[in-house]
Amino acid sequence: MKRHVELKNHQREIFYFRLRLMLSLGFVLVMLFILLLRFIYLQIIKHEYFQTLAESNRIAVVPVVPNRGLILDRNGVIMARNYSGYTLEIASRKVANLEATINELSTLVDIQPKDRKRFKKLLAESRNFDSLPIRNRLSDEEVARFASQRYRFPGVEIKARLFREYPYGEGTSHLIGYIGRINEKDVEQLEEDDTASNYLGSDYIGKTGIEQSYEKELHGTTGFEQVEVDAGGRAVRSLSRSAPLSGNNLILTLDAKLQDVAEQAFGKYRGALVAIDPTNGDILAFVSKPGYDPNLFIDGIDSENWDELNNSPDVPLNNRALRGQYPPGSTIKPFMALAGLYYQRSPSYSISDPGYYTLPGNRHQYRDWKQGGHGKVDMFKSIVISCDTYYYGLANELGIDKIHSYLSQFGFGKKTGVDMDGEVPGLLPSQEWKMKRHSQIWYPGDTVSAGIGQGYNLVTPLQLAAATATLANDGIAFKPHFVKQIQRPNDNSLVPEPKPILDMHINPENIDLVKRAMEAVTHPGGTAAGASAGAPYRMAGKTGTAQVIGMKQGEKYVENNVSEYNRDHAWFISFAPVEKPRIALAVLVENGGHGGTTAAPIARKVLDYYLLGKVPKPLEIVDEKESSEHD
Numbered sequence: 001m002k003r004h005v006e007l008k009n010h011q012r013e014i015f016y017f018r019l020r021l022m023l024s025l026g027f028v029l030v031m032l033f034i035l036l037l038r039f040i041y042l043q044i045i046k047h048e049y050f051q052t053l054a055e056s057n058r059i060a061v062v063p064v065v066p067n068r069g070l071i072l073d074r075n076g077v078i079m080a081r082n083y084s085g086y087t088l089e090i091a092s093r094k095v096a097n098l099e100a101t102i103n104e105l106s107t108l109v110d111i112q113p114k115d116r117k118r119f120k121k122l123l124a125e126s127r128n129f130d131s132l133p134i135r136n137r138l139s140d141e142e143v144a145r146f147a148s149q150r151y152r153f154p155g156v157e158i159k160a161r162l163f164r165e166y167p168y169g170e171g172t173s174h175l176i177g178y179i180g181r182i183n184e185k186d187v188e189q190l191e192e193d194d195t196a197s198n199y200l201g202s203d204y205i206g207k208t209g210i211e212q213s214y215e216k217e218l219h220g221t222t223g224f225e226q227v228e229v230d231a232g233g234r235a236v237r238s239l240s241r242s243a244p245l246s247g248n249n250l251i252l253t254l255d256a257k258l259q260d261v262a263e264q265a266f267g268k269y270r271g272a273l274v275a276i277d278p279t280n281g282d283i284l285a286f287v288s289k290p291g292y293d294p295n296l297f298i299d300g301i302d303s304e305n306w307d308e309l310n311n312s313p314d315v316p317l318n319n320r321a322l323r324g325q326y327p328p329g330s331t332i333k334p335f336m337a338l339a340g341l342y343y344q345r346s347p348s349y350s351i352s353d354p355g356y357y358t359l360p361g362n363r364h365q366y367r368d369w370k371q372g373g374h375g376k377v378d379m380f381k382s383i384v385i386s387c388d389t390y391y392y393g394l395a396n397e398l399g400i401d402k403i404h405s406y407l408s409q410f411g412f413g414k415k416t417g418v419d420m421d422g423e424v425p426g427l428l429p430s431q432e433w434k435m436k437r438h439s440q441i442w443y444p445g446d447t448v449s450a451g452i453g454q455g456y457n458l459v460t461p462l463q464l465a466a467a468t469a470t471l472a473n474d475g476i477a478f479k480p481h482f483v484k485q486i487q488r489p490n491d492n493s494l495v496p497e498p499k500p501i502l503d504m505h506i507n508p509e510n511i512d513l514v515k516r517a518m519e520a521v522t523h524p525g526g527t528a529a530g531a532s533a534g535a536p537y538r539m540a541g542k543t544g545t546a547q548v549i550g551m552k553q554g555e556k557y558v559e560n561n562v563s564e565y566n567r568d569h570a571w572f573i574s575f576a577p578v579e580k581p582r583i584a585l586a587v588l589v590e591n592g593g594h595g596g597t598t599a600a601p602i603a604r605k606v607l608d609y610y611l612l613g614k615v616p617k618p619l620e621i622v623d624e625k626e627s628s629e630h631d
Contacts, residue, residue, distance in 0.1 A: 063201030066220030069247030073256035086138040094155025170291035171263040174319040177209020178294035220247035251485035253282035265605040272320035274465035275585040280498040281478030288320040325458040329544030332453035339406040341510040350378040357392035383517035395451025404430040410467040429456035465586035472575035475504030528596040538578035543595030544571030567591040572599035
């Protein structure tokens, strides 16, 4: 049997071998080419990008927070300042067991329960990448103890910080306001304003008062520093620095000593006082009593102090001067008199006051404060003795729309435009307003009540002070303002010179009559009798009483029969010297009763200091017998 032997085809094998070799070589060359392209892309095209990434492992860009601007009064007295100190801060994202870490830290640094509470509150309110203080204002000994054990506490640092301080404390709390830690709401607002980048590294922002309203001026411009860091993230050396630009200093129109005199003059009373220079709108004093210590809020107020402030029946957090709305009472009468004169009521026109007023065809009696009435009363006397009956009739004669039209020129019923956030407009009623607000028609009885500053009328102490300043300045109005000058690093920029916002062109004879009557208010026979006693300057004023609770028809108000918080509020408006007024003010004493007995003495102390430099003794209340019975 034959066997077939198959011979190998060497030529074919060599061909396939060479083909495989070429394909392999081609594949290798293609891979090498791709690697080359990738190398070119990474090393040349993306060189700067990857160099930056590499540098970022070695270099950290750290924001440098600017110094916040100072706030000073018109005489250079510091009302908000900065000082440096050390804080112990924890970055919670870098700490595995927060509670255990705090317990360990407490063996080195004194950490009180209130510090723990505040820290937990800040932790709940802040961004999760924030470094938060567990203790502020560390002593040198505490700093040294922690520094020696620093390696045991990853995520815990001691930082040098600038702290804000308010040396006048409660006395300027509603004026200066305070700064507080930036929260999510603040971040949203900063992003909306496109200013978030300027707050990188910043922990604080103005929350209330001047600190809030002038935040952009006070904050400054954030700088940046390139820092070489080690593997642990600690700074080794500074490579470059873009210096921050400090915030601008603010020079206020306020007189700090006058502010202190006004605040102290209130004694135990609650209330508000606003004093204005009628010739330019400078706010000289701005008191809301009681206040609070703004220093408590800077690092986050603890729950005990917050509960005490928030639940106090005296409502110390309420800015009464800016946001408190009260019936103006009889302080509206000088303005009503000017309205009557403007609409052609003769100054000599007089009434026989029986002690009440009745609308034509109506038997309802609107009682005067003095039972039995004041007898014959003309316009001059109506202001001096504060005759309600006279103004009931005048209001009814004018009608509410004429009253609204004229009094609105003094700023009643609208914001003054003061350079502080949060102002409210008060209320100057009209027929149109009542229909919109209550879907009711206006009744003649509403007008009668409005004539003596009751009913729907509401004013703020700032608003009434501004109106008084306009009256004192013969109907020429200036916008009230707090800031006189902004000090910038390279120059001192004055706020534009105040210009009148309105000239009412009041007849000189009319304004003179009202001013003389207001001066007589402070003399014997007036409702603030004795307020100007012994003063070497001429003082004008008008008292007022704002009802807190309504009285039934025929029921007589007896102060001692009413609880403290339901007693009438006391008003007093004033300006001096009468011949050339330099200061105009409004004083409100909450639940203070009659303006002549509680509010007028406060005003006198303020005027004496401002005009004479006389520092007052502790508040003395005028005896009821020395003053008129009512406003």
